[in-house]
Amino acid sequence: MTARFSLGIDLGTSNCAMALVDLETDRTEILPIPQILSANQLGEKPALASAAYLPHPDEFPPGSFRLPWNAGEEPGIIGQFARDHGALVPDRVAISAKSWLSNPHIDPKQRTLPWRSDSVEEKLSPFECSRRYLQHLRDSFLHTAESRGTPWDLAEGQVVVTVPASFDEVARSLTAEAAEAAGLGHVTLLEEPQAAFYAWSARAGRQWRDAVAPGDVILVCDVGGGTADFSLIAVTDVGGNLELERISVGEHILLGGDNMDLALAYTLQVRLEAEGKALDAWQFLALVHAASRAKITLFEDGTLPEAPIAVPSRGSSLFAKTIATALDRALLSQVILDGFFARTAVDDLPREARRAGLQEFGLPYASDPVISKHLARFLTRSLQNVKASDKLGALVGPRAAGPALMPTAVLFNGGVFKAEPIRARVLELLASWNGGQAVRELAGFEPDLAVAHGAAIYGQHRATGKGMRIKAGTSRSYYIGLEASMLAVPGFRPPVKALCVVPQGMQEGTELLIEDRTFGLVTGQAAEFRFFSSAVRSGDMPGQILPDAERELEETSLLEVELTALPDLPAGQVVPVRMESVVTELGTLELWMKHTNSDRRWKIEFQVRTE
């Protein structure tokens, strides 16, 4: 069957967006998303705020939030109103669900959101929040298609959902599962920085091949509202054709534009308080919005010395109680450019989180706000990764020298980079790390919507088999923990060895059987394995054993497999099996235990993480 459309979904930490390519007409567009704009108001916006508000039963009259596709029921509120109103009633709004999906400290399927709230009657799990956002997007897509007279069936199209490049396999598979539970079927996953690159190439049209050359290493620098995500893409010449390969992905960094607006607001608040003007909690929120607007004004117009800010009081008297101040350019540069994009050295890496005895438990926000240092760390780790394998080393050639892998070009993405002075600062920073040699900018566009756009373009390339594809494969290598058999020594825990089962860069649609290790599993009993991963060990081959998993790898989850008792296998019998790994066409990883003497195999499930 030929696909009729490609739907790209950017499931963002703070905002979602959706783009469509009609494969029959080749038309690409950002789809408007109907959502609740305020109590009793339904409207459309290009982005859907990733926030779910759980109203008190008496808070709003029934019928205030009815969506056009939900005749009767009102399953919580998603979108702009949820975020705006939730800011005033923080105990009832679930936010940042996506970051919780990749958090190793909680089970993403447990009802934990709104985080630390005791007001709501029934909480939502991070997984359920993601599912609801995806379902809202799905329903609004079907609704829009139908109201335009093109009632599409989701089975007739290619659906691509983007995930951060830093997501590990557990977070990826949870996203795919949430999409399926939302009625989107089996979706294809795509890393967000790659999506931004596809959007750029589609925008550049046929000329994109002239904008890059073999030997280029392109940094995709994506800083959204709440997260920073980096990737490197190498350009090579294979038989006269340009080929692109994603060679490195960054860590999950919870640091973005929202932090910048908050930092500005705090600085202004201190100044106002010094003048004897105190702000209440609501006014502080208004100050955050006003500071954000003032920041945009100043960044857009470089001739303005300052932008005035007025913060109204909550009461009805606007004249008496409005607080006036101004954001001046010096303060803006000091807070944003020198605070978040400081001119640091390439070997100046983020300081590690303080290990206080009693650490407040929550999302692992980056403890160092300087994005420059996180970027330096990413480039340093990238070098480590490409050096680990001859293949990647050959791709970047002479660039693999010095303390970090320096890109030759950079593509900016995310709302933060709408500001030209911030882009200029990052370019300046990269040039200073690159021995003064400039790194060129690939002109991006629509930094808020490019990821959704690029996802739809990627879906189009997949569906039609035409167009450029970035060679990517798995962004990490994966390992199974093996308990080392050693003599017990008091006070000494034997190290856990690790068997590499999936190498980095394993391509979609391939399978791999680990020949040299046989596991004995007992039928009718669940067997558990520890599962590890690494984003910087590109050289590890399947079957290879690392001596100390805990020191060299990150623990990703537990794996569980249960061999059902079979007629020809008596219960309790030990069955010899081998590991088989499969990367599906859709980009999800599956692990199987394969019987050594037959074709029978059992799927290994990712266990949700618990401490």
Add this chain to the structure above:
Amino acid sequence: MRVVLVLAGVLLVAVSGAVLVPAAEPVRPFLSAATLGLAMLVLIGLFLQRRESAAPPKPVAEPVRPTPVPPEAHRADAEIVHFLAMLQDKGRLVDFLMDDINAYSDAQVGAAARVVHAGCKGVLQEHFRINPIRTEQEGSTVQVPAGYAAEEYRLIGKLAGAAPFSGVLVHRGWRTDMVKLPELLRRAADRLPAIAPAEVELK
């Protein structure tokens, strides 16, 4: 149609609010405040006019308690109140207009005007596409072509003969070619929606 009428009034308010913004000189606000008052009158006038035309003339005093109204008229009223509620919510317009402006200094009025300007402008940009009718400089001589849309021009001064007319552009005019107002989901049968809900913070 009515919403567009109200928009014209509201637009006037927003635009005159804008006069306050670029220059904080002490004299300007008085002028603009007067304009704002005028705009408010226009707005009220529009409401009254509409109400008259909607209901046949009845020389009895309206009782304060809610009276049953035809559902469609009621819906139109509710939509207008909702639009007003949006301007209040985002731009504090009703707070601005209902307050006593004479009791405050120009600096205070100016600071408040910034709140109104930023918020109401956001509402207009989000829900309407607004363009000037004439793009020439005000004060320059312009031609009004034959067959011009009469509702888009107000010809003043010495009006005689046939179009095309030539004259000095006094006001460039505004028009909108796209209105995208949010849809009202629920409507109480016995009362209009609130312009701004009373807010109570629970501790």
